[in-house]
Amino acid sequence: MVLTPLTKQDLKIIGFNLSKICYVTGFVLFLPIIVAVSYSELDTIPYFLIGSALSFILGSILYHFLYTQEEMELKHALVMAALAWLLAPLLASVPLWLSNSMASLLDAIFEGISGFTGTGLTLVPDIDHMSRSVNFLRHFLQFMGDGIGIIVISLSILGKTEMSSVLAFKGEAKEVGIRPSIVRTSRIIIGIGVMFLAVGTVLFTVAGMQEGLSPGQAFFDGLNHAMTGYATGGFTVHSQSLLFYHSLWIEVAAIVTMIIGALNFNLHYAVLSGRRSEILRNMEVRILMFVMLMFGFLVSANLMTVKLYPSVEALFRKGFFQVISAQTTTGFQTVSPVHLMLVWPVFSIVVMSAAMLLGGSANSTCGGIKMLRLGVLLKSLLNEIRRSLLPRTAVVGGSFHHVEETPLTDKIIRGAAVISMGYLLLFSFGTMITVLHGYGLEDSMFETASALGNVGLSSGITSPAMPSLLKVAYMFLMWAGKLEVIAVFVLIGFILLALRRGIK
Amino acid sequence: MKRVAVLILLLLLLVPLGRAETLRDLIDDPVAYDGRQVKFRGEVIGVMVRGEHAWVNVFDNGLAIGVWCQAEEAGLISFVGDYTHRGDIVEVVGIYHMACTEHGGDTDIHALSLQVLEKGYQIERPLNMTLLLLSVAISMAAVILSYYLWHIRKEMKKRVPWPFY
Amino acid sequence: MIVGLREFSLREFLKKNFDFLTGLLSEIGLVILVMLLSYALSLLAFIVWP
Numbered sequence: 001m002v003l004t005p006l007t008k009q010d011l012k013i014i015g016f017n018l019s020k021i022c023y024v025t026g027f028v029l030f031l032p033i034i035v036a037v038s039y040s041e042l043d044t045i046p047y048f049l050i051g052s053a054l055s056f057i058l059g060s061i062l063y064h065f066l067y068t069q070e071e072m073e074l075k076h077a078l079v080m081a082a083l084a085w086l087l088a089p090l091l092a093s094v095p096l097w098l099s100n101s102m103a104s105l106l107d108a109i110f111e112g113i114s115g116f117t118g119t120g121l122t123l124v125p126d127i128d129h130m131s132r133s134v135n136f137l138r139h140f141l142q143f144m145g146d147g148i149g150i151i152v153i154s155l156s157i158l159g160k161t162e163m164s165s166v167l168a169f170k171g172e173a174k175e176v177g178i179r180p181s182i183v184r185t186s187r188i189i190i191g192i193g194v195m196f197l198a199v200g201t202v203l204f205t206v207a208g209m210q211e212g213l214s215p216g217q218a219f220f221d222g223l224n225h226a227m228t229g230y231a232t233g234g235f236t237v238h239s240q241s242l243l244f245y246h247s248l249w250i251e252v253a254a255i256v257t258m259i260i261g262a263l264n265f266n267l268h269y270a271v272l273s274g275r276r277s278e279i280l281r282n283m284e285v286r287i288l289m290f291v292m293l294m295f296g297f298l299v300s301a302n303l304m305t306v307k308l309y310p311s312v313e314a315l316f317r318k319g320f321f322q323v324i325s326a327q328t329t330t331g332f333q334t335v336s337p338v339h340l341m342l343v344w345p346v347f348s349i350v351v352m353s354a355a356m357l358l359g360g361s362a363n364s365t366c367g368g369i370k371m372l373r374l375g376v377l378l379k380s381l382l383n384e385i386r387r388s389l390l391p392r393t394a395v396v397g398g399s400f401h402h403v404e405e406t407p408l409t410d411k412i413i414r415g416a417a418v419i420s421m422g423y424l425l426l427f428s429f430g431t432m433i434t435v436l437h438g439y440g441l442e443d444s445m446f447e448t449a450s451a452l453g454n455v456g457l458s459s460g461i462t463s464p465a466m467p468s469l470l471k472v473a474y475m476f477l478m479w480a481g482k483l484e485v486i487a488v489f490v491l492i493g494f495i496l497l498a499l500r501r502g503i504k
Numbered sequence: 505m506k507r508v509a510v511l512i513l514l515l516l517l518l519v520p521l522g523r524a525e526t527l528r529d530l531i532d533d534p535v536a537y538d539g540r541q542v543k544f545r546g547e548v549i550g551v552m553v554r555g556e557h558a559w560v561n562v563f564d565n566g567l568a569i570g571v572w573c574q575a576e577e578a579g580l581i582s583f584v585g586d587y588t589h590r591g592d593i594v595e596v597v598g599i600y601h602m603a604c605t606e607h608g609g610d611t612d613i614h615a616l617s618l619q620v621l622e623k624g625y626q627i628e629r630p631l632n633m634t635l636l637l638l639s640v641a642i643s644m645a646a647v648i649l650s651y652y653l654w655h656i657r658k659e660m661k662k663r664v665p666w667p668f669y
Numbered sequence: 670m671i672v673g674l675r676e677f678s679l680r681e682f683l684k685k686n687f688d689f690l691t692g693l694l695s696e697i698g699l700v701i702l703v704m705l706l707s708y709a710l711s712l713l714a715f716i717v718w719p
Contacts, residue, residue: 041587043629046639053639053646060650064657098635128549128563131587131629199693212552212559238561240568244550246559246610252704259700268696274688276695289703296707300714314609315711324707336611338531343602 005501015066022059036133118146120234120331120456142233200226229257234331234456262328262360331456367454422485573615583624
């Protein structure tokens with residue numbers, strides 16, 4: 001196989017499509033102005049205006065000078081996605097930095113990446129005294145970047161690289177180009193996303209008012225938490241995360257939004273269009289629920305043996321809540337980070353790291369290796385065992401149920417194995433870097449899994465005071481983890497190819 | 505190392521109860537303070553009344569904790585801290601729980617008394633004029649540039665048949 | 670808007686969106702099931718390791 005060298009046209013196509021990402025970012029950065037006006041925080045308006053205007057300027061320059069009518073191919077789309085999740089956070093960091101709510105520009109970029117990738121690790125020194133508009137922007141970034149953007153990318157681009165028929169959008173006609181497919185899928189995704197956002201907001205608002213918040217604050221907090229809950233992002237309005245509310249009902253509302261956000265989008269589409277039995281027959285849902293409950297039980301039992309929590313309710317609200325938050329890669333926390341580091345037993349920390357690394361469903365807002373791949377790999381392991389026990393002539397097939405009966409082909413298994421290995425490689429890389437900075441092994445594993453799986457639970461390592469090198473490493477992990485590793489490797493391959501062969 | 509740890513523990517035990525802790529002490533060393541009477545000061549950032557009691561979230565130096573107190577005591581609080589307000593400064597004397605039995609394992613303080621030391625006030629957030637002018641200028645530039653480039657593109661489309669462009 | 674509201678019929682709305690609404694309910698049902706199971710498991714953990 002001879003790789004064809006890159007042409008200028010390739011770069012043009014990528015740049016031209018990036019211009020649209022700039023436009024969307026400009027729109028996202030403009031919207032908090034509405035919040036600023038309605039809470040009369042007029043002094044924050046210039047930050048958003050500058051950020052938004054810069055995005056539009058960059059967008060129109062790219063649009064004009066790289067204008068092309070040629071269709072995007074898969075390789076362009078992959079590189080475009082990888083670059084978009086760097087460019088958009090850079091633009092979003094402008095208002096965050098200008099608003100003086102971050103300690104440095106690097107922190108603002110970290111926050112931007114954490115927002116757009118739906119991670120939820122935060123470097124804001126004082127969230128409680130942050131202006132509502134800037135705070136809204138952080139949450140809105142997660143909703144747009146992860147709740148909508150990433151699903152569009154994974155359904156219409158990433159899905160086409162690997163186990164094509166499994167990951168790609170099921171409600172879509174076959175053999176359409178990448179751009180029309182993006183437009184079509186994003187319409188449905190936005191519709192369903194906004195609907196779940198409304199449901200979540202109502203749940204949180206009712207729970208908040210019930211627990212003694214004023215209606216205005218209950219709505220504001222509820223809207224923000226519904227956005228980050230559905231996006232399985234994990235930013236919260238207060239520095240104590242959900243511990244601020246001391247409320248079972250808010251936590252229940254959070255669990256509802258988190259689990260709904262962690263379901264495969266193809267499953268949402270099938271269930272909402274009338275195939276209700278799918279929700280119990282789907283292989284991925286079964287595995288997700290089984291793994292989540294098993295990890296939750298292990299952690300609860302472990303917490304119980306060290307006698308940390310005194311009641312059943314406490315085990316549910318501390319043990320299970322943290323595990324659900326980790327498994328769905330959300331990162332809402334009801335235990336302070338220092339407790340995770342100092343008081344929780346090591347076994348629980350390791351189990352939660354595993355949960356974060358495995359993550360939720362594919363094609364959802366989750367990060368991590370994802371349950372579909374885990375299921376495929378487990379099934380192929382079973383098949384291998386069967387094959388070695390049966391006579392050589394026997395044919396071992398097998399299939400799994402994911403929206404439709406899907407045969408377990410070598411192509412699917414290979415895709416799952418390659419991506420899982422990519423995640424594990426990055427995980428060991430991240431753990432080593434963190435350990436090098438003098439943190440304990442289990443805390444390093446926890447924090448690395450949290451960044452790589454786009455979770456956002458913190459054991460206290462992530463703070464404005466952490467070393468800059470570590471911040472950069474975590475930024476890379478969050479970015480690579482969200483783009484399912486493969487897009488990042490394609491980008492690196494693209495750059496290497498350009499360096500070796502030049503651009504024709 | 506062990507001797508040092510024992511020494512620190514002894515020192516912690518010998519700390520007189522009247523001494524005010526900072527919130528960082530309580531959060532950073534939960535095991536040592538669990539179940540003990542503590543006293544600390546901080547800014548109010550949230551009040552939630554639940555029947556006869558109330559949760560008051562108290563903030564100090566980047567950290568915050570929930571304080572479970574009488575609703576009347578919470579009623580005396582006049583300002584809750586946020587972007588445009590400086591919250592009341594309160595002094596809390598209470599029992600610190602690392603994992604509270606009554607409240608589902610939350611880390612909290614059950615107040616014996618909660619006193620408002622200093623009333624809060626409104627914070628003026630004036631518009632930064634230079635930044636405002638700059639932002640207006642950049643927005644104007646963005647509008648003009650995008651209109652201009654869009655216009656040129658339209659003209660170009662008219663002139664050049666697209667397969668060659 | 671108001672005219673639209675006057676013509677609004679709940680029966681029609683439910684009939685039209687039957688699949689969608691029941692789908693939503695079954696998803697919420699799944700979540701409630703998970704929560705009940707996890708509560709039961711924490712109870713189990715609490716009983717087994719007293």
